[in-house]
Amino acid sequence: MPRFIDSSPEPREPSLIGVLLVNLGTPQAPTAAAVRPYLRQFLSDPRVVEIPALFWQPILRGLILPLRSGASARKYASIWGKDGSPLRHWTEKQAKLVKGRLGMRHGQTLRVAYAMRYGEPSIAAALDALCEQGCERILLVPLYPQYAASTTATACDAVFARLARYRNQPALRTLRSFHDDAGYIDALAQQVRQHWQHEGRGEHLLMSFHGVPRFTWEKGDPYYLQCRQTAAALAQALGLPEGHHTLAFQSRFGRTEWLQPYTADTLVKLARSGVRELDVICPGFVADCLETLEEIALEGKQAFLNAGGRTLRYIPALNDSERWLDALIQLIERELAGWLTPAAASHGS
Numbered sequence: 001m002p003r004f005i006d007s008s009p010e011p012r013e014p015s016l017i018g019v020l021l022v023n024l025g026t027p028q029a030p031t032a033a034a035v036r037p038y039l040r041q042f043l044s045d046p047r048v049v050e051i052p053a054l055f056w057q058p059i060l061r062g063l064i065l066p067l068r069s070g071a072s073a074r075k076y077a078s079i080w081g082k083d084g085s086p087l088r089h090w091t092e093k094q095a096k097l098v099k100g101r102l103g104m105r106h107g108q109t110l111r112v113a114y115a116m117r118y119g120e121p122s123i124a125a126a127l128d129a130l131c132e133q134g135c136e137r138i139l140l141v142p143l144y145p146q147y148a149a150s151t152t153a154t155a156c157d158a159v160f161a162r163l164a165r166y167r168n169q170p171a172l173r174t175l176r177s178f179h180d181d182a183g184y185i186d187a188l189a190q191q192v193r194q195h196w197q198h199e200g201r202g203e204h205l206l207m208s209f210h211g212v213p214r215f216t217w218e219k220g221d222p223y224y225l226q227c228r229q230t231a232a233a234l235a236q237a238l239g240l241p242e243g244h245h246t247l248a249f250q251s252r253f254g255r256t257e258w259l260q261p262y263t264a265d266t267l268v269k270l271a272r273s274g275v276r277e278l279d280v281i282c283p284g285f286v287a288d289c290l291e292t293l294e295e296i297a298l299e300g301k302q303a304f305l306n307a308g309g310r311t312l313r314y315i316p317a318l319n320d321s322e323r324w325l326d327a328l329i330q331l332i333e334r335e336l337a338g339w340l341t342p343a344a345a346s347h348g349s
Protein backbone atom coordinates (compact mmCIF):
# COMPACT_ATOMS: atom_id res chain seq x y z
CA MET A 1 0.00 0.00 0.00
CA PRO A 2 1.51 3.37 -0.97
CA ARG A 3 1.95 6.03 1.69
CA PHE A 4 -0.56 8.25 -0.07
CA ILE A 5 -3.53 7.24 -2.19
CA ASP A 6 -3.22 9.34 -5.33
CA SER A 7 -6.25 10.17 -7.40
CA SER A 8 -6.02 10.39 -11.16
CA PRO A 9 -5.24 13.87 -12.51
CA GLU A 10 -8.28 14.16 -14.81
CA PRO A 11 -11.01 16.42 -13.43
CA ARG A 12 -14.07 14.59 -12.16
CA GLU A 13 -17.68 15.62 -11.66
CA PRO A 14 -17.49 18.90 -9.78
CA SER A 15 -17.74 19.02 -6.03
CA LEU A 16 -20.25 16.41 -4.90
CA ILE A 17 -21.22 15.96 -1.23
CA GLY A 18 -20.99 12.51 0.35
CA VAL A 19 -23.02 11.40 3.38
CA LEU A 20 -21.52 8.41 5.17
CA LEU A 21 -23.70 6.62 7.74
CA VAL A 22 -21.69 4.47 10.15
CA ASN A 23 -22.81 1.84 12.63
CA LEU A 24 -20.92 -0.61 14.78
CA GLY A 25 -20.68 -3.74 12.67
CA THR A 26 -21.59 -7.34 12.94
CA PRO A 27 -20.17 -10.75 11.98
CA GLN A 28 -20.65 -12.11 8.45
CA ALA A 29 -22.40 -15.23 9.73
CA PRO A 30 -23.70 -16.55 13.06
CA THR A 31 -20.84 -19.03 13.40
CA ALA A 32 -17.83 -19.14 15.73
CA ALA A 33 -15.52 -18.92 12.69
CA ALA A 34 -17.15 -15.66 11.57
CA VAL A 35 -17.70 -14.16 15.03
CA ARG A 36 -14.05 -14.61 16.02
CA PRO A 37 -12.40 -12.18 13.54
CA TYR A 38 -15.19 -9.68 14.18
CA LEU A 39 -14.68 -9.81 17.95
CA ARG A 40 -10.90 -9.71 17.47
CA GLN A 41 -11.13 -6.46 15.49
CA PHE A 42 -13.76 -4.97 17.83
CA LEU A 43 -12.05 -5.85 21.10
CA SER A 44 -8.57 -4.90 19.83
CA ASP A 45 -9.75 -1.31 19.43
CA PRO A 46 -8.02 0.69 22.20
CA ARG A 47 -11.10 2.96 22.32
CA VAL A 48 -13.18 -0.07 23.35
CA VAL A 49 -10.85 -1.90 25.71
CA GLU A 50 -8.55 0.58 27.40
CA ILE A 51 -5.93 -1.88 28.62
CA PRO A 52 -2.39 -1.66 27.13
CA ALA A 53 -2.13 -4.09 24.21
CA LEU A 54 0.87 -5.80 25.76
CA PHE A 55 -1.35 -7.10 28.59
CA TRP A 56 -4.68 -7.28 26.76
CA GLN A 57 -3.77 -9.09 23.53
CA PRO A 58 -2.62 -12.34 25.24
CA ILE A 59 -5.84 -12.38 27.30
CA LEU A 60 -7.99 -11.61 24.25
CA ARG A 61 -6.37 -14.23 22.05
CA GLY A 62 -5.77 -16.89 24.71
CA LEU A 63 -8.96 -16.60 26.72
CA ILE A 64 -11.70 -14.26 25.49
CA LEU A 65 -11.85 -15.23 21.80
CA PRO A 66 -11.74 -19.01 22.36
CA LEU A 67 -14.40 -18.79 25.08
CA ARG A 68 -16.65 -16.09 23.69
CA SER A 69 -16.75 -16.75 19.93
CA GLY A 70 -18.86 -19.92 20.17
CA ALA A 71 -21.19 -18.57 22.87
CA SER A 72 -21.65 -15.29 21.02
CA ALA A 73 -22.28 -17.16 17.73
CA ARG A 74 -25.11 -19.12 19.35
CA LYS A 75 -26.69 -15.86 20.47
CA TYR A 76 -26.35 -14.42 16.98
CA ALA A 77 -27.95 -17.58 15.55
CA SER A 78 -31.03 -16.97 17.71
CA ILE A 79 -31.70 -13.57 16.08
CA TRP A 80 -30.32 -14.11 12.56
CA GLY A 81 -33.01 -13.32 9.99
CA LYS A 82 -33.54 -14.25 6.36
CA ASP A 83 -31.74 -10.98 5.57
CA GLY A 84 -28.81 -11.92 7.79
CA SER A 85 -27.75 -9.75 10.73
CA PRO A 86 -30.55 -7.40 11.84
CA LEU A 87 -28.05 -4.60 12.47
CA ARG A 88 -26.70 -4.83 8.94
CA HIS A 89 -30.18 -5.20 7.46
CA TRP A 90 -31.56 -2.11 9.19
CA THR A 91 -28.48 0.01 8.57
CA GLU A 92 -28.57 -0.86 4.87
CA LYS A 93 -32.27 -0.05 4.74
CA GLN A 94 -31.77 3.26 6.53
CA ALA A 95 -29.06 4.21 4.03
CA LYS A 96 -31.34 3.29 1.13
CA LEU A 97 -34.22 5.37 2.51
CA VAL A 98 -31.96 8.36 3.25
CA LYS A 99 -30.58 8.11 -0.26
CA GLY A 100 -34.07 8.08 -1.75
CA ARG A 101 -35.29 11.03 0.28
CA LEU A 102 -32.20 13.20 -0.09
CA GLY A 103 -31.97 12.19 -3.73
CA MET A 104 -35.36 13.72 -4.45
CA ARG A 105 -34.18 17.07 -3.16
CA HIS A 106 -30.44 17.18 -3.85
CA GLY A 107 -29.84 14.22 -6.16
CA GLN A 108 -27.49 16.15 -8.39
CA THR A 109 -25.09 16.97 -5.61
CA LEU A 110 -25.36 14.22 -3.01
CA ARG A 111 -24.13 10.67 -2.66
CA VAL A 112 -25.09 8.42 0.29
CA ALA A 113 -23.23 5.36 1.58
CA TYR A 114 -23.05 3.31 4.75
CA ALA A 115 -20.21 1.53 6.48
CA MET A 116 -19.45 -0.53 9.58
CA ARG A 117 -16.72 0.34 12.08
CA TYR A 118 -15.89 -3.37 12.43
CA GLY A 119 -16.30 -5.82 9.58
CA GLU A 120 -17.95 -5.10 6.24
CA PRO A 121 -18.61 -2.83 4.40
CA SER A 122 -15.52 -1.13 5.81
CA ILE A 123 -15.18 2.60 6.44
CA ALA A 124 -12.06 2.69 4.23
CA ALA A 125 -13.85 1.14 1.24
CA ALA A 126 -16.95 3.33 1.60
CA LEU A 127 -14.87 6.49 1.94
CA ASP A 128 -12.71 5.58 -1.07
CA ALA A 129 -15.85 4.93 -3.14
CA LEU A 130 -17.41 8.30 -2.24
CA CYS A 131 -14.19 10.14 -3.13
CA GLU A 132 -13.84 8.12 -6.35
CA GLN A 133 -17.30 9.37 -7.32
CA GLY A 134 -16.09 12.94 -6.89
CA CYS A 135 -17.18 13.87 -3.36
CA GLU A 136 -15.02 16.73 -2.19
CA ARG A 137 -17.10 17.26 0.95
CA ILE A 138 -18.07 14.46 3.30
CA LEU A 139 -20.53 14.41 6.21
CA LEU A 140 -19.88 11.57 8.64
CA VAL A 141 -22.98 10.42 10.52
CA PRO A 142 -22.18 7.92 13.31
CA LEU A 143 -25.53 6.31 14.06
CA TYR A 144 -25.17 6.64 17.85
CA PRO A 145 -27.52 9.15 19.47
CA GLN A 146 -25.32 9.48 22.57
CA TYR A 147 -21.64 10.29 22.13
CA ALA A 148 -19.18 7.74 23.53
CA ALA A 149 -15.46 7.45 22.87
CA SER A 150 -16.03 3.70 22.33
CA THR A 151 -18.53 4.30 19.50
CA THR A 152 -18.65 7.83 18.01
CA ALA A 153 -14.99 8.74 18.52
CA THR A 154 -13.67 5.47 17.15
CA ALA A 155 -15.86 5.84 14.03
CA CYS A 156 -14.32 9.29 13.52
CA ASP A 157 -10.83 7.88 14.20
CA ALA A 158 -11.30 5.32 11.43
CA VAL A 159 -12.35 8.02 8.96
CA PHE A 160 -9.45 10.28 9.94
CA ALA A 161 -7.01 7.37 9.65
CA ARG A 162 -8.16 6.62 6.12
CA LEU A 163 -7.98 10.27 5.11
CA ALA A 164 -4.44 10.41 6.49
CA ARG A 165 -3.49 8.26 3.50
CA TYR A 166 -5.00 10.60 0.92
CA ARG A 167 -3.03 13.16 -1.02
CA ASN A 168 -6.21 14.97 -2.12
CA GLN A 169 -8.47 15.08 0.95
CA PRO A 170 -12.15 16.04 0.97
CA ALA A 171 -13.53 18.54 3.50
CA LEU A 172 -15.07 16.72 6.45
CA ARG A 173 -17.85 17.28 8.95
CA THR A 174 -18.93 14.93 11.72
CA LEU A 175 -22.24 14.67 13.54
CA ARG A 176 -21.27 14.48 17.22
CA SER A 177 -24.50 13.32 18.87
CA PHE A 178 -28.26 13.79 18.74
CA HIS A 179 -29.30 12.61 22.20
CA ASP A 180 -31.59 15.62 22.78
CA ASP A 181 -32.69 16.27 19.21
CA ALA A 182 -36.43 17.04 19.14
CA GLY A 183 -37.02 14.84 16.07
CA TYR A 184 -35.21 11.86 17.61
CA ILE A 185 -37.08 12.18 20.93
CA ASP A 186 -40.37 12.55 19.05
CA ALA A 187 -39.60 9.41 17.00
CA LEU A 188 -38.89 7.45 20.21
CA ALA A 189 -42.09 8.71 21.86
CA GLN A 190 -44.10 7.74 18.80
CA GLN A 191 -42.53 4.28 18.84
CA VAL A 192 -43.66 3.82 22.47
CA ARG A 193 -47.17 5.17 21.88
CA GLN A 194 -47.68 2.94 18.86
CA HIS A 195 -46.53 -0.04 20.86
CA TRP A 196 -48.94 0.81 23.68
CA GLN A 197 -51.74 1.12 21.19
CA HIS A 198 -51.12 -2.16 19.35
CA GLU A 199 -49.54 -4.42 21.99
CA GLY A 200 -50.94 -3.04 25.23
CA ARG A 201 -49.47 -0.81 27.89
CA GLY A 202 -47.36 -2.07 30.79
CA GLU A 203 -47.25 -0.50 34.24
CA HIS A 204 -43.68 0.65 33.88
CA LEU A 205 -41.23 1.71 31.15
CA LEU A 206 -37.61 0.58 31.40
CA MET A 207 -35.18 2.57 29.24
CA SER A 208 -32.11 0.41 28.77
CA PHE A 209 -28.92 1.85 27.24
CA HIS A 210 -25.73 0.02 26.34
CA GLY A 211 -23.29 0.41 29.22
CA VAL A 212 -19.67 1.56 29.26
CA PRO A 213 -17.07 1.34 32.03
CA ARG A 214 -17.75 3.81 34.85
CA PHE A 215 -14.22 5.26 34.64
CA THR A 216 -14.98 6.64 31.17
CA TRP A 217 -17.47 9.04 32.79
CA GLU A 218 -14.91 10.06 35.39
CA LYS A 219 -12.41 10.72 32.60
CA GLY A 220 -14.79 13.04 30.76
CA ASP A 221 -16.89 10.95 28.38
CA PRO A 222 -20.34 12.63 28.15
CA TYR A 223 -22.13 9.33 27.42
CA TYR A 224 -23.66 8.90 30.90
CA LEU A 225 -24.99 12.45 30.97
CA GLN A 226 -26.41 12.20 27.45
CA CYS A 227 -28.19 8.91 28.23
CA ARG A 228 -29.80 10.56 31.25
CA GLN A 229 -30.84 13.52 29.15
CA THR A 230 -32.41 11.27 26.50
CA ALA A 231 -34.27 9.26 29.15
CA ALA A 232 -35.58 12.40 30.86
CA ALA A 233 -36.70 13.91 27.56
CA LEU A 234 -38.47 10.71 26.52
CA ALA A 235 -40.24 10.36 29.89
CA GLN A 236 -41.36 13.97 29.59
CA ALA A 237 -42.55 13.58 25.99
CA LEU A 238 -44.66 10.61 27.12
CA GLY A 239 -45.94 12.40 30.20
CA LEU A 240 -44.70 9.56 32.44
CA PRO A 241 -44.86 10.41 36.13
CA GLU A 242 -41.96 9.73 38.49
CA GLY A 243 -41.93 6.08 39.55
CA HIS A 244 -43.27 4.83 36.24
CA HIS A 245 -39.98 4.81 34.36
CA THR A 246 -36.43 3.65 35.06
CA LEU A 247 -33.08 4.13 33.34
CA ALA A 248 -30.58 1.26 33.31
CA PHE A 249 -27.41 0.10 31.51
CA GLN A 250 -27.02 -3.28 29.83
CA SER A 251 -24.34 -5.48 28.17
CA ARG A 252 -21.67 -5.29 30.83
CA PHE A 253 -18.36 -6.70 29.58
CA GLY A 254 -15.38 -7.64 31.78
CA ARG A 255 -14.77 -7.20 35.47
CA THR A 256 -14.53 -3.46 35.96
CA GLU A 257 -17.52 -1.53 37.23
CA TRP A 258 -19.80 -0.19 34.47
CA LEU A 259 -22.41 2.53 34.57
CA GLN A 260 -25.18 1.68 37.06
CA PRO A 261 -27.84 0.56 37.61
CA TYR A 262 -27.36 -2.61 35.57
CA THR A 263 -30.32 -3.69 33.43
CA ALA A 264 -30.09 -7.32 34.60
CA ASP A 265 -30.40 -6.28 38.28
CA THR A 266 -33.10 -3.75 37.50
CA LEU A 267 -35.31 -6.36 35.78
CA VAL A 268 -35.22 -8.52 38.92
CA LYS A 269 -35.78 -5.54 41.22
CA LEU A 270 -38.79 -4.33 39.23
CA ALA A 271 -40.37 -7.79 39.23
CA ARG A 272 -39.78 -8.17 42.99
CA SER A 273 -41.22 -4.74 43.66
CA GLY A 274 -44.49 -5.92 42.13
CA VAL A 275 -44.32 -4.75 38.51
CA ARG A 276 -46.10 -7.44 36.48
CA GLU A 277 -46.23 -5.93 33.00
CA LEU A 278 -43.10 -4.18 31.83
CA ASP A 279 -42.31 -2.33 28.60
CA VAL A 280 -38.65 -2.01 27.62
CA ILE A 281 -37.16 0.36 25.08
CA CYS A 282 -33.47 0.71 24.14
CA PRO A 283 -33.19 4.34 22.99
CA GLY A 284 -29.43 4.18 22.34
CA PHE A 285 -29.86 1.74 19.44
CA VAL A 286 -31.37 3.17 16.26
CA ALA A 287 -31.32 -0.31 14.71
CA ASP A 288 -32.29 -3.60 16.31
CA CYS A 289 -29.32 -5.87 16.93
CA LEU A 290 -27.98 -8.61 19.15
CA GLU A 291 -28.09 -6.37 22.22
CA THR A 292 -31.80 -5.61 21.84
CA LEU A 293 -33.28 -8.73 20.23
CA GLU A 294 -31.31 -11.29 22.21
CA GLU A 295 -30.12 -9.63 25.40
CA ILE A 296 -33.38 -7.78 26.15
CA ALA A 297 -36.22 -9.43 24.22
CA LEU A 298 -35.07 -13.01 24.94
CA GLU A 299 -32.64 -13.12 27.90
CA GLY A 300 -34.00 -10.08 29.72
CA LYS A 301 -37.55 -11.29 29.35
CA GLN A 302 -36.67 -14.66 30.84
CA ALA A 303 -34.94 -13.00 33.80
CA PHE A 304 -37.98 -10.81 34.43
CA LEU A 305 -40.38 -13.78 34.26
CA ASN A 306 -38.13 -15.88 36.52
CA ALA A 307 -38.21 -13.11 39.13
CA GLY A 308 -42.02 -13.07 39.17
CA GLY A 309 -42.93 -10.74 36.31
CA ARG A 310 -45.79 -11.70 34.01
CA THR A 311 -45.05 -9.93 30.71
CA LEU A 312 -42.07 -8.12 29.24
CA ARG A 313 -42.77 -6.37 25.96
CA TYR A 314 -39.75 -5.20 24.04
CA ILE A 315 -40.41 -2.04 22.00
CA PRO A 316 -38.59 -2.28 18.65
CA ALA A 317 -35.78 0.14 17.80
CA LEU A 318 -36.44 3.04 15.42
CA ASN A 319 -35.28 0.93 12.45
CA ASP A 320 -37.16 2.21 9.34
CA SER A 321 -39.95 4.10 11.11
CA GLU A 322 -41.30 7.17 9.34
CA ARG A 323 -40.60 9.68 12.11
CA TRP A 324 -37.06 8.46 12.61
CA LEU A 325 -36.32 8.87 8.90
CA ASP A 326 -37.79 12.38 9.09
CA ALA A 327 -35.57 13.14 12.07
CA LEU A 328 -32.45 11.69 10.43
CA ILE A 329 -33.00 13.64 7.21
CA GLN A 330 -33.46 16.81 9.24
CA LEU A 331 -30.28 16.17 11.21
CA ILE A 332 -28.34 15.60 8.00
CA GLU A 333 -29.75 18.66 6.25
CA ARG A 334 -29.00 20.81 9.29
CA GLU A 335 -25.38 19.61 9.32
CA LEU A 336 -25.10 20.18 5.59
CA ALA A 337 -26.63 23.65 5.74
CA GLY A 338 -23.68 25.75 4.63
CA TRP A 339 -22.72 23.21 1.99
CA LEU A 340 -26.14 22.72 0.40
CA THR A 341 -27.21 26.34 0.08
CA PRO A 342 -26.39 28.32 -1.84
CA ALA A 343 -23.26 26.44 -2.94
CA ALA A 344 -25.16 23.26 -3.91
CA ALA A 345 -27.78 25.20 -5.81
CA SER A 346 -25.16 26.55 -8.19
CA HIS A 347 -23.93 23.01 -8.95
CA GLY A 348 -27.38 21.46 -8.96
CA SER A 349 -28.65 22.55 -12.32
Ligand SMILES: C=CC1=C(C)c2cc3[nH]c(cc4nc(cc5[nH]c(cc1n2)c(C)c5CCC(=O)O)C(CCC(=O)O)=C4C)c(C)c3C=C
Pocket residue numbers: 024025026027047048049068072085087144148150151210211212213251253284285288289290291
Ligand atom coordinates in the same frame (compact mmCIF):
# COMPACT_ATOMS: atom_id res chain seq x y z
C1 LIG B 1 -25.01 1.82 21.26
C2 LIG B 1 -23.81 2.04 21.76
C3 LIG B 1 -22.77 1.08 22.14
C4 LIG B 1 -21.80 1.31 23.09
C5 LIG B 1 -21.60 2.57 23.91
C6 LIG B 1 -20.99 0.13 23.15
C7 LIG B 1 -19.90 -0.04 24.01
C8 LIG B 1 -19.22 -1.24 24.22
N1 LIG B 1 -19.52 -2.49 23.72
C9 LIG B 1 -18.64 -3.43 24.17
C10 LIG B 1 -18.63 -4.81 23.88
C11 LIG B 1 -19.50 -5.49 22.99
N2 LIG B 1 -20.59 -4.95 22.35
C12 LIG B 1 -21.13 -5.88 21.49
C13 LIG B 1 -22.21 -5.70 20.63
C14 LIG B 1 -22.80 -4.46 20.31
N3 LIG B 1 -22.54 -3.24 20.89
C15 LIG B 1 -23.29 -2.25 20.30
C16 LIG B 1 -23.33 -0.88 20.61
C17 LIG B 1 -22.55 -0.25 21.60
N4 LIG B 1 -21.47 -0.77 22.24
C18 LIG B 1 -24.08 -2.89 19.28
C19 LIG B 1 -25.02 -2.18 18.35
C20 LIG B 1 -23.79 -4.27 19.31
C21 LIG B 1 -24.48 -5.37 18.50
C22 LIG B 1 -23.77 -5.80 17.24
C23 LIG B 1 -24.58 -6.75 16.41
O1 LIG B 1 -23.97 -7.42 15.57
O2 LIG B 1 -25.82 -6.88 16.50
C24 LIG B 1 -20.35 -7.09 21.59
C25 LIG B 1 -20.50 -8.33 20.67
C26 LIG B 1 -21.48 -9.30 21.06
C27 LIG B 1 -21.05 -10.14 22.21
O3 LIG B 1 -20.19 -11.00 22.06
O4 LIG B 1 -21.57 -9.87 23.30
C28 LIG B 1 -19.34 -6.86 22.52
C29 LIG B 1 -18.25 -7.82 22.96
C30 LIG B 1 -17.71 -2.74 25.01
C31 LIG B 1 -16.54 -3.40 25.71
C32 LIG B 1 -18.08 -1.38 25.04
C33 LIG B 1 -17.49 -0.21 25.74
C34 LIG B 1 -16.33 -0.10 26.27
Ligand SMILES: [Fe+2]
Pocket residue numbers: 210251
Ligand atom coordinates in the same frame (compact mmCIF):
# COMPACT_ATOMS: atom_id res chain seq x y z
FE1 LIG C 1 -21.25 -2.96 22.56
Ligand SMILES: [Fe+2]
Pocket residue numbers: 251290291295
Ligand atom coordinates in the same frame (compact mmCIF):
# COMPACT_ATOMS: atom_id res chain seq x y z
FE1 LIG D 1 -24.60 -8.33 24.94
